Amino acid sequence: MIGRARIGRGGLIGTAARTAVIAGTATATTGAVARHQQRKMYDQQAAYEQQAAPQPVYAEPVQAAPAPAQVEAAPAGGGDDLYAQLQQLGQLHAQGILSDEEFAQAKAKILG
Template sequence: MPGLLRGVARTAVVAGTATAVSNRVSRRQAGRWAQQEEQQAYQQQAYQQQQAYQQPPQQPAPAAPPAADDMTQKIDQLKQLADLKAQGVLTDEEFEAQKRRLLG
């Protein structure tokens, strides 16, 4: 019986030691993986910041043409419509409809 007890005790010690070593290795490996992931995230962030600094600044949208130019165009078109009406190409109704569309 003492031999059997000694064998069981030895097995328990070996199993306990193996479990402790396995847990320690697992924790160490998890720590290394976490450190690698953290380092990769840091490098990715640094790369993105570098790319953001290297991109040329965006140009502002072109400004809308001044209202004076638009009004000048409308006046010119109204004059053309009046000339066409005077020549008899446009009727009074057509002239009024085009004028309303233009001034609209």
């Protein structure tokens, strides 16, 4: 069971990463943590979208092939998210959290 004192506070990892970015002292190490956090954030977002997306699909009469429907469903509501992701990506790149190469890779991934 998660201890009560742990709940409702910012995390050490996230706070350290944010502080380093704000203070402009993000070094290779803290940068790596921040990069990792950001990547996880994107993964999480993607996971949420995938989790959220199939629900309306299941509600429709066609229930035969949920797996491909899930794949198709993700981009359907993803227009705004795509833009937001690209914007975030641009910010991370500008802040130096993502290298040019990583930025290009991530952008290519988002644009699919």
